[in-house]
Structures are given as C-alpha cells and as structure tokens.
Amino acid sequence: MQFPGAHILSVEQFDRADIERIFAVADSMEPYALRRRVTRVLEGAILGNMFFEPSTRTRVSFGCAFNLLGGEVRETTGFKSSAIAKGESLYDTARVLSGYSDVICMRHPEEGSVAEFASASRVPVVNGGDGANEHPSQALLDLYTIQKEVRAKGGSMDSLRIAMIGDLKYGRTVHSLSKLLALYDRVEVALVSPQELAMPEKYVETLRAAGHKVTVSSELSQSISSVDIVYSTRIQEERFASKAEADLYRGRFRLNQAIYTQFCQPNTVIMHPLPRDSRADANELDTDLNQNPNLAIFRQTDNGILVRMALFAMILDVVDQVDKHARDVNWYHNRDLNELG
Amino acid sequence: MQFPGAHILSVEQFDRADIERIFAVADSMEPYALRRRVTRVLEGAILGNMFFEPSTRTRVSFGCAFNLLGGEVRETTGFKSSAIAKGESLYDTARVLSGYSDVICMRHPEEGSVAEFASASRVPVVNGGDGANEHPSQALLDLYTIQKEVRAKGGSMDSLRIAMIGDLKYGRTVHSLSKLLALYDRVEVALVSPQELAMPEKYVETLRAAGHKVTVSSELSQSISSVDIVYSTRIQEERFASKAEADLYRGRFRLNQAIYTQFCQPNTVIMHPLPRDSRADANELDTDLNQNPNLAIFRQTDNGILVRMALFAMILDVVDQVDKHARDVNWYHNRDLNELG
C-alpha cells in the first residue's frame, strides 16, 4: 500500500511487505524511544488525538509517539463530545476536526465508526480502536513483539509456534493477530479457551487457509508445552452466567510461574495485550511471573511507541528525514527498558 | 483598540477598523493553517485553555491555533475545577492561573464570569464563551466567513443581504453577528423565526439604528429568495412546550436541497454555527446539502483557526514576526480544504 496520506483502519490493509516495512521503520525509531536521540522532524505538525471512549494508555502512547517525532498533540478524552451529544453526525464531526490537525487518531465505542469518520476526514485517520472491530496498532505491536522476541532467540516468523489463551471469542486482539499471522508461512497455532469462548470459525479458517496447523483445545498445560509464544488474554467476568462459573474458567486458564516451569519449554515468551487483572481471584497472568525474563508484556507496550512512531512517520512521509532533524539527548536518561527505576 | 495585552471579551470592543485589521491578519495566517508553512513565532509561550464547560471543538480550535503559532497549550476540560468546587472565587482562580501561562482562553457557563475572571488576571484573557452572553471569536469567524464568501462572488460587506433563521431569541451567535453587522453600511437583514423565538427587540434596534433594512417574518421560502447569505441556527427542543410543537416548528425552518433549488438564488451561501443536528427528525440543514458547494459550514470552522491565530498574534504582538520565524512544511500534506480525504 501507499502510506503517505493513507488512513490506517484495519490490519486487512497490509500485505506482508507492508508489515515488514512498518517493522523496519519501527526498528529505526529505537534511538528516539530510548532517548539516545531527539528529532524534531514533525515540528509544527499537530495530532488530533480524539478519544471518544477512555483508554489512558493507548491515548498517551499515541500522543508520546507523536511528541517523540517533534509534533504537537491536541486531544479530547470525553466519552462523547458535546457536539455528538447534540445529534451531530460523524460526517460533520470529521469535517470539522480534520480542519484543525495534520493527522487524527480516533477511538470510538462503535464498530465501523472510525472508518465512517475517515471517509469524511480531510486528513489521514488512524484507528485507535472501534469497539469489537479493529485496533490495528495493537495488532501490529503484538506482531512486532513476536518477531523481535523470536528473532532474539534465533527463531523466525515462518515456522512460529504460538498458543492463544483465554477469551478467543470476544478478544479483539487475537482476531487481528490471526489475520496478520495468515501473512506468514508454516505457523502452528494452539487455540486454548473454554468452549463457550472459542475462536470464531472465520478466524480459524483464515489461519487454515494460509496453510497453518491449528489445534483447538480447552487444556492449558499440553497446549503451552511446545510453543515459542504464549499469548494470554483477559477473561471478562461479564461473559459468564455467574461469578462462580467465571472463577472456574479463570482458574483453568491462569498461568503462573509454577505452571510455566512445569509445562513450558525454557525461553517460552509470555505476552498479554494488557491491562492484566492483578486482583487475587482474577489474574490470568500471576504476578509471580514478574521476575521471569520471558514475560514480554511491558516490552509489548514499549514496542507500541516504536510502531506508532513508524505509522506516523510513514503516513506523513518523513521516514527519510527523521535522522536529519535529530540530535543527541542532553538531559539525564538511564532508560534500560528492562530495569526498574 | 490596542490589541497587545488586551482582553478579548465582547464583540462590542471592536470598531470597523479593528475588525478589518483582525481579518487582514487572519488572511495572512492562511499559509500556516493550510500547512504550506510552519512558524515558531510563539515558541516558549503557553496558552492556558481553561474550559469550565465542555466544548470540544472550540477548545481544540483555540489550542490548534496556538500550536500553529509555535506555542504550547495547557488545559482543563472539567465542568468545574476542584478548587471552584471548594468555594474558591473567580478572583482567586484568575490570580493563580494567570501566574502560569502567557494568555488564557476561558469558557464558563455563567454570563459575565469571563469578564470577572479577566479583571483579576495578570495576562490577557480571551472569552471562549460565557453562557448566553458572548463568544466573540465565534462571531468574528462568522463575519469573516461572510466577508470571504461574498467577496469570492464579487459582492461586498456593504450592501450585504442576509437571512437569519431559526431560534433568534436564544441564539447567542445571531445576537453577536447583529452587533457586528451594525458596523457596516446598507445591510439588509431578514429575520426568520417562530414568533416565540423572535430576535430580541434590542438587537433589531441595533440593526435599524445602523440604517439597515430589517424584515421580520415566519416564512422561510420568501425570506431566502433574495439574499447572499442564509445563516441557519439550531432550534432546541427544550424551548418548546412539547416535542410535537418542536417538530412542527423545525419542519417549517428546515432547509434542504429541494427548497434551496426552488427558492434561493444560485450561489446563495449557507452558514450555520454548528453543531448541526443531523438526526432524521431534527436536522435544520438537511444532509442532502452536503454536496452543495455553497454550503460554507465547514469553511466557517476552518476560518475559526485563522481568526483565533490572528487574535493570539495581535494580543501577543507578534504579527510582524510570524513570517520571520517560518519555514516550509516538510511532511506530507494534501490539504485541499474542500476535498474529502
């Protein structure tokens, strides 16, 4: 696809070459995200960060990514804009807001709303999540993390083995990830969930049509025993008839250090889209995994900055100019992303 | 008036020469709003964007205008500040906040509150709307749009013919616009509303005292048949005794493409302060007008950026320096303000 001026609405826009270009640009953003260098390539540009549904970290991540390229951010965080409450259409909202900024990131609770907004926008729009539908930058950062993690261990995206665990029915991230994995070769996918929360058939089909080996099960221990990546997801209590039933399910799909040690191969990478529910009766990834160096969940959010910087730089066509407008950092920084402060 | 250091509280501050200076500066801001050039003339300056009543687009428009001049924006979006809730006076709030930024834009639900705030502020204050009272930058962008639109068609502000339609009793924008139109010569004003929502007599008097020809009617079709500008406003349901009554009125003052074609002269410009209620049973301007090139409603909000940039540049006395601190844009832009993305 052509990136300059493009909307980023769905992972279905990308072919494998597009993905690889995004990831190469993301790699090149690392000196800036690690604060070894600062660039002002987008000085004077404005991101309209329009969150019509709250999501603190996604909003802040997009905003920081734009700031790190030297641009400014104007944003809204309200559930609904006052105008929308007065009956304004998405068409009108888009026509107005796109007169203000150079690119818009939009999150909205309704499926399809961001695409509708984009069709009336006069500047590129990035989908920051539209209900159960799409959240493409999340899917990209997940895939980017998988690639980085498996390569660091000498593996490859082709021949990847991954287990997806938890609520595969409603989990937007595992659906998008499945679509993206279909772009690669010889992937083995273990789908592990309660039967009621199984991966929808269309995504299973997408994976199989790509020639991938897909296994479906409700058994955690076996499924995680021979994979490179365990991708765990949140199981939301409201999906179940009762709290007791929810607790039963959560217990069966919870990963902790003891289970990891007993069943996983060494170096199996643990991922999660976050937030992770850390309450005692609910955590799908136990906090006793926090010291496990293969817990990649915070490397995922760190990678989100790189991926979002890459998308902005590509959409606004400044990839080749980032380094030209750069200098070394002149303030204190000790950013070892794996160390606590 | 002297702009450097001045508060902008009411359209009554301006004489015609002031207006013409603001509009000339607004014209000069176009290369920046269109992203052909970037300036950092206000680099290091801070706008305190204090919205004690929500208004997403006004807030974002002021913030973007300040960013486009190179300044930073700090803001609040809460209905009430936590301090005000604890009984703090506007005097105290103003004394505190004016120690933080270089200029303040304030919106507040109570009439007169912004002037009270300004009298205690140590930096210039721009009224971003104080209840039913004033919203001067909205009035200026309306008038600026009228001037641009009629000039583009070879017309002139003197001898302008305009119809104002809808709720003329409570509509703050038509009151302010009337005051501004009184600064011009030989304007013909058709006031079209249900009798219950007629323009208050004092504004009619203001227009007549300026020598303007004012007609008052409840008949849409005739009133719009020989004007340069149709300025439509929202009719709020809560003004009526019942929904049925509101629907009746709305039906009579609704403009759509068929009515436009039948009654308006070609090139009659359609304006609206937005938001426009696009719900099927409520829209005062039908969405079938969206393809009509004379629908100027989004040019109005675009012009809001220019007018707000002009006000900031004049108040902070940097009009002559904007171009000196400018460079060409180095990122992708394809901002034809009339085209969809």
Next chain:
Amino acid sequence: MQFPGAHILSVEQFDRADIERIFAVADSMEPYALRRRVTRVLEGAILGNMFFEPSTRTRVSFGCAFNLLGGEVRETTGFKSSAIAKGESLYDTARVLSGYSDVICMRHPEEGSVAEFASASRVPVVNGGDGANEHPSQALLDLYTIQKEVRAKGGSMDSLRIAMIGDLKYGRTVHSLSKLLALYDRVEVALVSPQELAMPEKYVETLRAAGHKVTVSSELSQSISSVDIVYSTRIQEERFASKAEADLYRGRFRLNQAIYTQFCQPNTVIMHPLPRDSRADANELDTDLNQNPNLAIFRQTDNGILVRMALFAMILDVVDQVDKHARDVNWYHNRDLNELG
C-alpha cells in the same frame, strides 16, 4: 541527595543543603517564569502528568513548569484510569507508563500509592500528592515563599517566627512544613487551632527535637501578634459534628484586615496553601485582605512554578544548560506578578 534520576516522594528525603540547592536553582528560573527569557533545554523530553485525582492547579502548574523548560506534556486527568478500573495493579501501570515519558508526575488519592508506583517505574517520579500523606512540591513552595518573604524584609530563616492556624490535624501542608522547619535553627512556632484539630503530637515533637520553641493555643489574636509569617489553612466543614459547630470555629480562626491591623505587626506576611474558601460564611482569609501587600498567597502559587522547574531541571540534570539554550522573549509580556491585568 543525588538529584539526577531521583524520585521526589517526600520532604523527608531532603537535608538543609538539598533544600538550599533547590531554592538556588528556583531563583535562577525567575527570568523564565517571568517571561523575560525562553529556554528549550528540555526540547524533546516528555512529562507524563498522571493525575488519578483531580487537581487543576497542581496539574497545570507542573505542566507549565515543564513547558517552560522546553519539554512536552502528556497527561491524564481521570479519577481512575480505565486500566486501573479493570483491576490493573500500580506495578503494571507504572511499568507501562514509564515506557512512554522521561519523568512522571503522579497524583493519586491513596497514601503510599505514589511510592509504590515509583518503585516499579523506569523513570523518575515526582509525587504530586498522595492522599493525606505527602505533596512535597507544595511544602517546598511554601518554604521557598517563607524564605523569599522574610529575606525581602531583612529577616532570616534561622530565628523565623511563624504561626500556623486552622485545621492542623488533617492539613497535609502544615505537617510537611513542620518537617522542613525542623531543618532550620531557632524557629518559633505558634500552633493555633481548635483543640479537636490540634497538630498531631509527632509533628510537635519533630519541631521541639530541632530545638524550636513551640506554643499551642486556641487563641488567634495573641498568637499572631509577634510573628513574621501567618500560615492560615482551610477548616473543612466535614470535620465537625454540625454546620453550626463548624461556623463557630471558623469565626474564631478567620483573619481579616481589621484583625490584621489590630493585632499583627506591620509587614507580617499572610500565607495559605489555597484554595481559599471565599464564600461569605466560610472564608478563613477575608477578601478584604486582597489589597494588603503582605498577602503572599498568589506569590506562593507563582513560586510553585519556580520550585517545580527547579525539581525537573535537577532530576533531569540540565541545571547548567538552561541558560545555554535560552533566548529573549519576542512576544508581548507585561508580567508584573503583583499587578492585575
């Protein structure tokens, strides 16, 4: 203490030499806060301004201080982040958010929460207030104001005489101030409150252990008759059994111009942490004091900018570079901090 890379969590971190270094750096920030000069020393750096409890002025003050050093600010203002509402731990929140910015300012309603957050953060964290516990930048700006005011009158921090008035039991600011005053010599402290709201014994002990003379009383007039500083605090109605009882107490601890003239020595400085309750039946500092040049309450908030700039510059280790990246202001400014606009 070593400032570069340090968390600022409590006033107990500081010894007297630390305080004096902070105040010397704060003094050097004055040309920037007064808008005589602009610096871009922190250009490219990002402050994560994370307010999980609303506090408009503290949030805006921190944000402006960071902007004045040339940095960018990304923030959240919600009571709770959406992630925390889903059961996310402070550990996870900290690990995620500290990947986004260069320094974090955090406010949170729960005591100890900011320290817990900081222990998991990969970047320095400044405590912007954690419940009844600590708000170190407020304590520093209070002490900095005291030093400035007494020095301007030829006095000295050692041998300072101060009265603290009002709710000394629950008032976080007077507790922190007491800890800081213990770092100085020969201070005389008059504690004036209803018995039910007396200063907790441990803070009285801290002051006495430093060799200070402490008097405890419920009598306003005598206590304020021979001091350099009157530090008044808010008495919250909810501390009392009934409104009548609260009114009784407020009446006894209220300071106005008549009482000031009758009992205070000339030049006694009046301070208050703000917000001050200006409602007629509640104001602890009457508005008739507003014209009194010794009312230092707005100089306090002005000084907050200087102190917060100093903390950021020291934590990020750019104190020596601020002037190197500076230039004169090129926009209108008439910032006499004692004059109304």
